[in-house]
Amino acid sequence: MSIPKMTCQQLIEFICDYLEGELPQDQCAHFEMHLERCPCCKNYLVSYQQTIQAGKKACCQGERPPSMPSELIQAIMAARHQQGPDASAGDCDC
Amino acid sequence: MSSSITQDETALIAALQKGDDAAFEQLLLNHGGQVLAVTRRILGNEEDARDATQDAFLQAFKAIDRFEGQSKLSTWLHRIAVNAALMKLRRQKRHPEISMEQLLPKFKSDGHATELVGAWAPTAAEQLASKETRALVRQKIEQLPDDYRTVLLLRDIEELDTQQTAEILQISNGAVKTRLHRARQALRALLDPHMRGDAA
Numbered sequence: 001m002s003i004p005k006m007t008c009q010q011l012i013e014f015i016c017d018y019l020e021g022e023l024p025q026d027q028c029a030h031f032e033m034h035l036e037r038c039p040c041c042k043n044y045l046v047s048y049q050q051t052i053q054a055g056k057k058a059c060c061q062g063e064r065p066p067s068m069p070s071e072l073i074q075a076i077m078a079a080r081h082q083q084g085p086d087a088s089a090g091d092c093d094c
Numbered sequence: 095m096s097s098s099i100t101q102d103e104t105a106l107i108a109a110l111q112k113g114d115d116a117a118f119e120q121l122l123l124n125h126g127g128q129v130l131a132v133t134r135r136i137l138g139n140e141e142d143a144r145d146a147t148q149d150a151f152l153q154a155f156k157a158i159d160r161f162e163g164q165s166k167l168s169t170w171l172h173r174i175a176v177n178a179a180l181m182k183l184r185r186q187k188r189h190p191e192i193s194m195e196q197l198l199p200k201f202k203s204d205g206h207a208t209e210l211v212g213a214w215a216p217t218a219a220e221q222l223a224s225k226e227t228r229a230l231v232r233q234k235i236e237q238l239p240d241d242y243r244t245v246l247l248l249r250d251i252e253e254l255d256t257q258q259t260a261e262i263l264q265i266s267n268g269a270v271k272t273r274l275h276r277a278r279q280a281l282r283a284l285l286d287p288h289m290r291g292d293a294a
Contacts, residue, residue, distance in 0.1 A: 056250060
């Protein structure tokens with residue numbers, strides 16, 4: 001029995017799983033077969049991947065952490081002293 | 095304590111738990127830059143990032159007694175920084191949000207797209223690295239509805255996994271995956287007119 005081909009709509013819904021390597025092997029094969037014959041979906045996949053990279057670059061992900069400005073260190077230490085050593089634990093649930 | 099904690103870190107944690115002032119300052123020097131980087135990435139402006147950084151460290155100072163060393167100090171602080179930034183994000187003045195519906199691809203009943211999808215310019219990768227385009231991308235991220243924007247920031251920018259993101263946002267893993275995909279699709283659609291090879 002032949003397995004129905006993947007549609008453009010299905011492919012686009014599977015993009016996340018495909019990029020994370022979570023698409024089952026048989027669906028992966030159909031996904032890649034569809035890409036070979038559908039330039040629109042190929043364009044969509046490439047631009048989707050570039051969008052992910054664009055977000056990372058725009059938000060400076062992966063760049064070296066800045067040094068902590070000395071005035072911010074002073075402000076935090078001053079706020080800590082105002083908070084006091086006996087302040088009860090806050091809402092942090094870490 | 096976990097073997098992932100170094101000896102230096104063990105000593106620092108012990109001093110912090112005793113309330114040692116010098117230890118708190120050392121914590122800021124060692125990890126302040128990392129926390130500030132997280133809040134900058136999520137909040138996108140320096141004033142809010144610094145406020146959230148202060149909030150994060152004050153939370154950390156209060157909670158240090160409960161730190162058991164199951165993870166590295168940097169991992170623990172990262173989680174606190176993300177939470178502090180998200181709280182600030184919810185209080186930010188927002189640009190008008192766009193409707194997701196208009197940004198998602200449309201399909202015919204046979205599963206084909208209703209519109210052709212053109213390629214982005216061959217120079218798109220270089221373009222995306224420029225300062226102007228980065229500012230544009232940041233602006234478009236700001237336009238996404240809150241529920242989608244936060245998932246995008248946590249998964250793609252902070253690189254938390256699905257489970258971690260679900261725990262922070264108190265939603266299901268499935269909801270994280272769906273919102274992430276929709277957020278990326280919407281951002282792609284917002285960037286498309288600027289990145290197309292045939293753009294005027």
